[in-house]
Amino acid sequence: MNVFTRKIRGFRLLDLVGVSLLVFIILGVYLAKTLAGRERAEIASVERLIKTEKARIRLLQAEVAHLEQPGRIERLSVAYLKMESVPASREATAAQLADLARAGPAPKADAVSAVATMVDGTGAVPGVPPPPPAEARPAQMAEATQ
Amino acid sequence: MSLNQPALGRPGLPRWLIERIWGLEHAFERARASGRVEDDTRLRIFFVLVLFSLFFITLAIGATRAAVFTDAARNIGMVAPVGASRADLVDRNGRMLAANLVHYGLYIDPREIWDQVETRRGLLQLLPDLDPARLERALRGHRRVFVLGALNPGDRNRVHALGLPGVSFEPEQHRVYPLGTTAAHIIGFSDSGGEGLAGAEAAFNEEIRSASVNGGTIPLSIDLRVQGALEDEIYKAVAEFTPRGAVGIVTDVQTGEILGMSSWPVFDPNKPGKSSEYSRTNRAAASVFEMGSTFKGFTVAIGLDSGVAAPDSKFDARFPYKLGYRTIHDYHAARKILSLVEVFQHSSNIGTAKLAESVGPERMSHYFNGLGLTSPAKVELLESARPLTPKVWNDDAVASTSFGHGINVSPLALSRAYGAVLNGGRLIPMTIRKLPEGAKVGGPRVMSEKTSFQMLSIMRANVTGGSGKSANVPGLSVGGKTGTGEKYDPAIRAYSHAKQVSSFAAIFPTTGGIDTKRYFVLVLLDEPHGTAKSAGYATGGWVAAPAAGRIIERIAPFLGVQRRNDQVQAIPVEEPVLADAAEAQ
Numbered sequence: 001m002n003v004f005t006r007k008i009r010g011f012r013l014l015d016l017v018g019v020s021l022l023v024f025i026i027l028g029v030y031l032a033k034t035l036a037g038r039e040r041a042e043i044a045s046v047e048r049l050i051k052t053e054k055a056r057i058r059l060l061q062a063e064v065a066h067l068e069q070p071g072r073i074e075r076l077s078v079a080y081l082k083m084e085s086v087p088a089s090r091e092a093t094a095a096q097l098a099d100l101a102r103a104g105p106a107p108k109a110d111a112v113s114a115v116a117t118m119v120d121g122t123g124a125v126p127g128v129p130p131p132p133p134a135e136a137r138p139a140q141m142a143e144a145t146q
Numbered sequence: 147m148s149l150n151q152p153a154l155g156r157p158g159l160p161r162w163l164i165e166r167i168w169g170l171e172h173a174f175e176r177a178r179a180s181g182r183v184e185d186d187t188r189l190r191i192f193f194v195l196v197l198f199s200l201f202f203i204t205l206a207i208g209a210t211r212a213a214v215f216t217d218a219a220r221n222i223g224m225v226a227p228v229g230a231s232r233a234d235l236v237d238r239n240g241r242m243l244a245a246n247l248v249h250y251g252l253y254i255d256p257r258e259i260w261d262q263v264e265t266r267r268g269l270l271q272l273l274p275d276l277d278p279a280r281l282e283r284a285l286r287g288h289r290r291v292f293v294l295g296a297l298n299p300g301d302r303n304r305v306h307a308l309g310l311p312g313v314s315f316e317p318e319q320h321r322v323y324p325l326g327t328t329a330a331h332i333i334g335f336s337d338s339g340g341e342g343l344a345g346a347e348a349a350f351n352e353e354i355r356s357a358s359v360n361g362g363t364i365p366l367s368i369d370l371r372v373q374g375a376l377e378d379e380i381y382k383a384v385a386e387f388t389p390r391g392a393v394g395i396v397t398d399v400q401t402g403e404i405l406g407m408s409s410w411p412v413f414d415p416n417k418p419g420k421s422s423e424y425s426r427t428n429r430a431a432a433s434v435f436e437m438g439s440t441f442k443g444f445t446v447a448i449g450l451d452s453g454v455a456a457p458d459s460k461f462d463a464r465f466p467y468k469l470g471y472r473t474i475h476d477y478h479a480a481r482k483i484l485s486l487v488e489v490f491q492h493s494s495n496i497g498t499a500k501l502a503e504s505v506g507p508e509r510m511s512h513y514f515n516g517l518g519l520t521s522p523a524k525v526e527l528l529e530s531a532r533p534l535t536p537k538v539w540n541d542d543a544v545a546s547t548s549f550g551h552g553i554n555v556s557p558l559a560l561s562r563a564y565g566a567v568l569n570g571g572r573l574i575p576m577t578i579r580k581l582p583e584g585a586k587v588g589g590p591r592v593m594s595e596k597t598s599f600q601m602l603s604i605m606r607a608n609v610t611g612g613s614g615k616s617a618n619v620p621g622l623s624v625g626g627k628t629g630t631g632e633k634y635d636p637a638i639r640a641y642s643h644a645k646q647v648s649s650f651a652a653i654f655p656t657t658g659g660i661d662t663k664r665y666f667v668l669v670l671l672d673e674p675h676g677t678a679k680s681a682g683y684a685t686g687g688w689v690a691a692p693a694a695g696r697i698i699e700r701i702a703p704f705l706g707v708q709r710r711n712d713q714v715q716a717i718p719v720e721e722p723v724l725a726d727a728a729e730a731q
Contacts, residue, residue, distance in 0.1 A: 015167070018195040025202040032210040055248050059299075065242040065324035070374020085700050091621075091709060 231319055232340055233357035235333060235347070237370045238405075238580045242324060243333050244347065244415075246358070249320035250297040252305070254281070255290035258312035268308045273301065295338070296320045327412040329373050331428035332366070332404070332527075332578060335415035343418075344426065346578055349526040365580040367403035372396055375700040376406040380669065383693040384410050387674035387684060393430045393557045394693075395668040396701060399565040399653070400661070401587050402574040404525070404558075405705070407431075432529035434554035435670070438631025439493045439686070440651045441550030446490050446604065447567045448513040449501045451597040457604065459486045461497035470542040474499045490604050491612030493628065495549045502548030503541060511539040514547070516592040517566055517573060523559035524575040531556045550631050551641075560651065561668050568602060568653050570595045570660045595660050606656040613687045617652055617695035621709030622702050626652035626694065628686035633673065645673050650690035654698050655707060665705055669694045 006013040077083040092100055235244040252273070259265050262285050269276055276294050284291045295318060297305075302315050321336050334345015342351035346366055354364055380394040394408035409429040413421030427433065449455040463484050467474045476494050489497030502510055514520055514535075522530040534554035536543035546552030555563075558576060566573040571593035581587070605625030608614045614626040629649040635642035649670040655662065669690040680688040702709070 011167075012171070014192060018192075018199075021195070021199055022202070025199060025206060029202065029206040029209060032206055036210055058245060058247055061242055062245055062247060062322055062324040066326070068241075069325050069328050070370060071328060071378060074374065074378055085696075 231358040232321060232336065232342075232347075232354045233361075234363040235354070236363045236365050237329075237368050237373075238365055238403075239369065239371075240363075240365070241370050243329065243366065243370075244321060244323050246319045247322050248317050249295070250299070250302045250315040251292055251318045252276075252294040252297060253290055253314045253316060254284040254293050255312045255314070256285055256287050257289075259285065260311055265310050265313065268310055269305065269313070272304050272308070273297070290314075323415040325370075326414050326416065328377065329368060329370070329407070330412055330415050331409040331426075331430065332368060332407045333415060335418045344529065345415075345428065345527065348528050349578065367405060367578050367580045368407065369405050369704060371704045372406040372701045373408070375704075376697055377408045379693045379697045379700070380408045380410055382696075383669070383671060383674075383689060386677060387671055387680070387689045389671040389674040389689075391429050391433070391672040393433075393668065393670040393672075394697065395430055395557055395561050395666075396697070397561050397565060397576065397666045399569040399664045399666050401581050401585060402562070402565065402576045403581055404576055404578050405665070406701075407578075428527070428529050429557070429670075429672070431523065431525065431527045431556055431558045432531050433672075434531050434533055434556050435647045435672070436551050436554050436631040436633070437560055437649060437670075438550040438629040438647060440560065440627050440629030440649050441547065441553070442490060442493060442498045443567065443601065443605065443627045443651065444513070444517060444519070444563060445498050445502050445505075445510075445548040446486060447593060447597055447601050448505055448510060449486065450600050451513070451571075451593045452505055452509055454504045455486050455501055457485065457487050457600060460484070461486065461489050461494070461500050463489070463492075463494045463496040465496075467496045467499055469499060469503065469545045470540075472542065472545070474545060487604055487607055490627070491608050493613055498548045499545040502544045505544075507539040507541060507544045510544045510547070513592070514553075516590070517563040519553065519555050519559060519563050521559075523556055523562050525558060525562075526578055527558075530558060533559060550629060557649075557668055557670050561666055564651055564653070564666055564668075566592050568598060568605075568664060568666065570598045598660070602653065602656040605653055609652075614650065614652070614691050616687060617650060617691040617698070619654070619695050619699045619702070622698055622707060623655040623657045623710070624652055624695065624698055625654065625656040626650055626691065628691055630685040630687075646684055647672055648674050648684055648686040648689045650686050650694040652691075652694045652698060654702070655710075657710070663705070663707070665698075665701075665707070667694050667697055667701075669697065 008016060232244075232246050234242060234246070236242055252269075254265075256262075266281060266285060269281060270278060273294060280293060284293050297315070305313060305315075319340065320338075321340070323330070323333060323335070325333075330345075332345055334342060334347035334349075336342045336347045336351075340355065342348035342354065346364070347354065350364055357364055376394045376396055380392050383389075384392050389410075392408075392410040394406065395404065396406035397404050407428075407430050409427070411425040413425040418426060446455075449459075450457070460483050463476055464481050466476075474495050476492070476496050484492060484494055484497050486497075486501070488494075489501070505513075511520075518524065520533060520535045522532050524530075533556065536547065536552055543552055562573070562576050565576075566589070571591050572587075572589040573592045574587045574589035602625060605614075605627060606623060607625075608628075609618050609624050609626050613628040614624075617624055617626050627650070629647075629651065631647045631649075632641040632643060633645040633647060634640070635645060647670065649668065652667040652669075653664055654667070655664065658664075671684075671689050674684040674689045676682040676684040676688070683689075
């Protein structure tokens with residue numbers, strides 16, 4: 001008796017296997033769709049979050065770009081750190097460093113740190129140059145981090 | 147077997163189904179009884195079953211993949227922002243210059259509003275930009291209408307917090323320029339519909355819109371560090387000499403890339419409508435000027451390249467020179483016989499005019515055409531202005547143009563022509579797009595390499611011992627030429643001694659081989675005013691050259707130009723010239 005003629009409770013084994021397979025597959029598709037639907041909702045939710053975060057990151061990048069404007073950085077560094085362009089006479093190559101060290105220490109800078117200024121409570125630092133003309137902060141970014 | 151049918155007593159579909167299965171079984175029985183081969187039939191059924199199974203398995207895999215792995219789930223619950231999508235503009239180092247950010251449009255549906263008074267009061271209190279008349283029309287209408295756009299997330303959250311029925315938001319794209327006034331003229335701006343109107347925004351409009359689909363960026367040639375230093379020094383010069391306008395340009399003469407471009411007065415591209423057209427005008431590209439003595443660089447180069455003169459050729463500048471109906475003077479003249487290098491150093495009008503006359507109108511116009519001075523500067527900017535050139539190239543026109551009068555060109559056109567003179571003789575297009583590292587840009591040869599080297603030496607000599615001394619930076623081998631062009635005043639129908647265009651055209655380093663990276667810097671002040679510090683002078687040597695020197699000193703480290711012990715060029719310098727007042731005419 002081969003697999004094509006064997007019967008179980010009057011039904012051929014082959015028919016039973018076929019029907020079982022079909023039922024299994026139909027059930028499988030149903031379950032896959034159901035589970036996938038749930039997954040899809042979760043994925044959509046995560047993707048929403050990602051999209052929101054991306055938008056937020058872009059806002060923050062724009063905010064960073066705004067805060068790092070060359071003119072603004074320059075004004076702040078001059079005002080609070082007393083920084084300025086290094087004149088040629090103060091530049092040295094790596095090979096010259098040893099000679100410079102032997103020549104003695106450089107005179108101390110009298111830079112005023114921002115923290116010291118705040119602690120002193122003096123507020124404005126003397127000699128702060130005025131801002132460049134018509135500087136304007138884009139209103140659209142005022143709430144960038146909210 | 148048929149007697150043992152367990153389902154016969156059942157009604158409906160199960161009974162029908164079971165009857166069909168038993169009927170099939172009986173068919174097999176009958177087939178066996180009649181001696182036919184039944185296995186073939188069963189095999190066929192088996193294969194049909196297998197095919198069905200494969201079909202369902204394929205469906206199952208496809209359904210699972212579609213549900214789990216595809217983009218179908220995207221945008222669910224979040225509406226894609228509509229409107230004008232544009233890609234980011236970044237500088238050559240990837241720093242953001244312009245970006246589209248999601249903002250919100252405010253909509254009002256009067257049919258859903260319960261309390262108009264509260265709605266009106268709440269919105270006007272929170273949104274100062276909201277037009278009361280427009281709000282009133284929306285409240286009295288009968289359908290949902292747009293009321294205000296470009297609201298940031300904070301504004302939206304605050305309005306949401308009021309809990310006003312009938313007030314809703316829709317996301318929209320909004321172009322933001324986070325750097326404000328920095329590089330405003332080269333970046334430009336776009337309208338609310340996403341169409342570029344000026345600067346790079348207009349020049350690359352289609353490209354920017356296309357790139358936004360893939361989330362790409364458009365890198366411009368400018369270096370924000372260079373731009374920052376350039377603007378800072380231009381603003382300082384503006385504050386000191388109070389001109390009507392000012393221009394600063396930094397270019398790479400080997401590639402034509404514009405590394406920095408500043409035009410003053412400035413405007414905020416976030417609010418272009420609130421600035422005057424005067425402020426929005428990019429003076430570097432869209433304005434033309436009679437440049438004055440910076441043109442002598444071209445005349446001397448043409449004289450050398452055409453073989454009419456050599457660096458040691460002599461020109462008698464002892465007496466005013468009469469040419470046609472006009473007499474050409476050297477103000478604060480040397481009143482002596484000058485070599486070509488000295489003509490350049492003293493900015494001698496007489497010597498330059500005599501040189502130009504020797505070259506002749508035909509060759510001068512040919513060279514001017516070749517240097518691109520008679521056509522708009524070749525650059526992507528749509529603002530690139532057409533020059534004003536002599537209608538007829540006669541002796542008088544040649545004499546005038548030889549020292550930068552009678553021809554009006556844009557600062558960008560001047561920069562391009564100087565680039566050709568100093569890069570080995572190739573006229574290359576200028577660009578505001580970043581080129582790949584090591585890119586070789588081709589262009590027609592307009593001068594020989596020898597002429598280019600000679601001009602580098604002569605310009606260097608002018609800084610070490612001529613009118614451009616205040617632009618010198620130790621170790622950077624700066625070369626340059628001052629320029630002071632008087633402006634034509636329609637009120638007096640003559641050139642005004644009080645209104646000048648003062649400029650300085652600089653190149654650094656002047657040392658190195660023909661392929662050495664060199665950078666051109668132009669500083670131009672339109673109608674500057676002399677100060678006590680400048681001894682009342684407002685000429686290029688006093689107002690523009692110092693600014694150019696400071697710019698070069700600051701940007702050299704960004705451009706990778708190392709300081710070296712100054713190598714003064716071989717061209718002899720007899721005596722230093724006090725100032726460039728000589729060039730003012």
